[in-house]
Amino acid sequence: MTTADTVFAQPDRLRDYEQDARTVFWALLVAILIHLIVAFLLAAFSGFFSPSLPAPEKPVELTFMDLSPASASKNSAFIETEDKKAPEPKDKTFESNANSIGASELAAAGQMPLPSQTGKDRPLMDFETNPHSLDSKGAQAQQKPASQQKAAQPAAQPEPITAAEQFALLTQKSAAALDAAAASSQAQSMYRRQKERTQIAGNITNRGISSVNALGTPLGRYQKIVADSIGSRWYTFVDQKRDLINIGTLRMDFVVDRSGRVKNLKVTENSSNAAFASVCVQSVLEAHLPPIPEDVAKSLPSDGLEVEGLGFIIFPNG
Numbered sequence: 001m002t003t004a005d006t007v008f009a010q011p012d013r014l015r016d017y018e019q020d021a022r023t024v025f026w027a028l029l030v031a032i033l034i035h036l037i038v039a040f041l042l043a044a045f046s047g048f049f050s051p052s053l054p055a056p057e058k059p060v061e062l063t064f065m066d067l068s069p070a071s072a073s074k075n076s077a078f079i080e081t082e083d084k085k086a087p088e089p090k091d092k093t094f095e096s097n098a099n100s101i102g103a104s105e106l107a108a109a110g111q112m113p114l115p116s117q118t119g120k121d122r123p124l125m126d127f128e129t130n131p132h133s134l135d136s137k138g139a140q141a142q143q144k145p146a147s148q149q150k151a152a153q154p155a156a157q158p159e160p161i162t163a164a165e166q167f168a169l170l171t172q173k174s175a176a177a178l179d180a181a182a183a184s185s186q187a188q189s190m191y192r193r194q195k196e197r198t199q200i201a202g203n204i205t206n207r208g209i210s211s212v213n214a215l216g217t218p219l220g221r222y223q224k225i226v227a228d229s230i231g232s233r234w235y236t237f238v239d240q241k242r243d244l245i246n247i248g249t250l251r252m253d254f255v256v257d258r259s260g261r262v263k264n265l266k267v268t269e270n271s272s273n274a275a276f277a278s279v280c281v282q283s284v285l286e287a288h289l290p291p292i293p294e295d296v297a298k299s300l301p302s303d304g305l306e307v308e309g310l311g312f313i314i315f316p317n318g
Contacts, residue, residue, distance in 0.1 A: 076093065081100040083216075086098070087101070089214065093213040098214075102115065102213040104204040104205065109202070132192060134235055229288060229289055230310075233287060245276040248270065248271035249269065249314075251309050251310065252266060252268060258291060
């Protein structure tokens with residue numbers, strides 16, 4: 001009886017084993033499906049819950065000649081002009097250090113308020129070609145012979161100007177003080193930046209030597225002082241370190257505060273090397289700038305003159 005019970009009990013156990021195996025199989029299958037569904041949902045919604053990355057800021061793309069301040073009521077773009085005692089133009093397209101009447105050597109061929117002319121294809125607006133010249137404080141007086149020195153009477157020497165008096169002169173409210181300082185600086189300095197006549201296609205129809213319609217203003221004259229002070233140092237430093245710097249372009253932003261100090265300098269583009277960047281930064285930081293006259297400061301933001309995209313370029317030869 002015991003043997004028969006044992007024999008007849010084995011089929012029931014097999015069925016139990018098969019049922020347990022099926023249960024385990026289906027449980028594993030369901031678990032795998034659940035994991036796949038969860039993984040799919042996580043992949044699908046990960047972008048929704050993750051914070052989006054901010055879009056990279058695009059660097060300012062302006063030419064070397066644009067030193068216009070960024071303000072709510074922006075002044076006209078600045079362009080340097082030669083002081084030819086021109087009358088005030090009817091169309092005040094640009095702000096400058098001196099008046100200029102627009103003229104073009106070729107027929108109008110573009111949409112910009114510029115003259116049309118032939119020249120090199122470069123990202124500048126140069127109407128003529130000339131090499132750069134550095135500061136020159138004038139020839140030194142020649143030494144007189146001893147006999148003439150004894151006979152000559154010593155001239156009365158003016159009293160030196162104190163720092164306080166010099167600061168007061170530079171901060172006078174009248175724009176005439178700035179004009180006098182600019183004229184004195186121009187008389188003592190023979191600095192000229194290098195120019196290479198560039199190809200331009202503009203819409204000026206008046207025929208003559210290439211020029212633009214520009215109005216000379218106190219702000220334009222101050223911008224000219226800033227550009228000359230930086231440029232004269234830049235050429236000097238480039239000549240000193242020419243073997244270390246590479247061809248390329250560097251652009252930077254900075255602010256000239258009301259006391260004439262450079263602040264918030266930031267390099268926004270550099271396709272050259274670190275040595276070139278050092279030269280450009282040094283040229284700006286070591287520029288000796290006068291305080292901004294009060295009548296000029298009134299037209300600027302509270303921080304001062306904001307210079308955006310000032311460019312320094314080393315071109316290949318030829």
